[in-house]
Amino acid sequence: MLFLDDSTTVIIAAKAAHESAVRCLLGKKLRGTTCGTAGCAVCAENIQQVVTPAGTALAALMTAPRLSTVISGEPKDLFILSNYLWAQLVPGFSWKDFKDFRKAARKKAGTRDAAEILLVTRFEGVYKAFKSVFDYTVWFSNSADKLRYDAYQLAANLGRNTCTYCNRIYTHTMKGKGNNKIMRPQFDHWFSKSKHPALALSFYNLIPCCSVCNSSIKGSLDFDLSTHVHPYVDKDCLDRFAYSYHYTRSTQSYAININPAFNDKKIFRTYSDFKLKEVFNSHHAELADLIRIKEAYSKKYIERLMGAFPGAKLAYKEVYRLAFGVEYDESDFYKKPLSKFKKDILRELKLIK
Structure with missing residues (x-):
C-alpha cells in the first residue's frame, strides 16, 4: 500500500475541490439549497431534494459540523458519524440486524417471513435515503460526459498514476475530445458503502485503486481502523x-x-x-x-x-x-x-x- 500524503499541495487542492462540489450537492439533496456560487455546475444541475420521511429526518441530523465531517472528516470521525446516524434513524439499531436486513432485502417480497418483513420495514426507508442523498452510483460515477465535478475530476485532481493498494497497475485518468471519458482509477470505499452508505462521498473514504484490488479482491470486505492499514492514516505503511x-x-x-x-x-x-x-x-x-x-x-x-x-x-x-x-x-x-x-x-x- 502507498501512503496518500494529505499535506501535499496536490491532495490539499483535490480535497478543497471535493469539499466545494459535494457540499453543494448535499445542500440540494438535504435542504433544497444551493451554494450560490456563480457558475457552479452542481447548482445548475436538476438535483432534487430527498423529501421522504427518512430523508427529512436525515436532513435534521446533518448539522453544519456533521456535514463537514461527512465530506472531509478524518477516517476515525467518519466511522463514529456513520454509527451515530444509523443509531438515530433506526430505533434499536444493531449491526447484526443490519446484516439480516441486507439478506432479507435480497429476497423477493413474497418470500420473506414475518421477521424479515419487520427488518425491511425498519431499515429500507433509511437505507434508500442514505443512497439517494450520498449518491455515488449515479451522481459521482457520472458516466455522462458532463463538465462538472465527479469521480473523473477527483481522479484527475489526485493524479495517482498507479494503484494505491498494490502499485502493480497503471491507473491514469484520460479523456478524449468533447470531454469523452476514456479511463480512470476506480475508487474503493475503505469503509464499505453497503454498510456505511453515508460515507459514499467522503473524501478520506475514496481510495484511488485498480479494478483488481477494488472489485475482484476487496469488494465489500469489512475494514476497520483497528485491524487494517488506511492509506491516509498510516504514514509508515511502506516501511512495515x-x-x-x-x-x-x-x-x-x-x-x-x-x-x-x-x-x-x-x-x-x-x-x-x-x-x-x-x-x-x-x-x-x-x-x-x-x-x-x-x-x-x-x-x-x-x-x-x-x-x-x-x-x-x-x-x-x-x-x-x-x-x-x-x-x-x-x-x-x-x-x-x-x-x-x-x-x-x-x-x-x-x-x-
Missing part, C-alpha cells in the same frame, strides 16, 4: 513490510513473499485480505530479470551505467529509473508500477544502496 523471494531447488522455481514487520498484525491482515502475495506471484518475469542482472553485474550495475555516460551527469536515482523502469524515492512510487516491489528485491539482491 517488504517484498522478498525464495528459490526452491527441487522444483527450480521462485516464489515471491511479503514479510511484515515483526508481529504487525494490522499490516499482515491488510495484505492478506488484498491477496498481495498471490497477485505478486504473477510477476516471476520481473523477478527473473532482476536476478539475471545480479548474476551478470554483481553489485556494480548502476555504477557501470553511470560510468558509461559521464558527460550526462545523471544522478543515481535517474540512472535507477532508466535501468529498472521504476522510481527510487518512496514519495514517487505512485508514478510507476512495481516501484516498491522492485526496490525491495533489488535491496535483497544488494544491487542498490
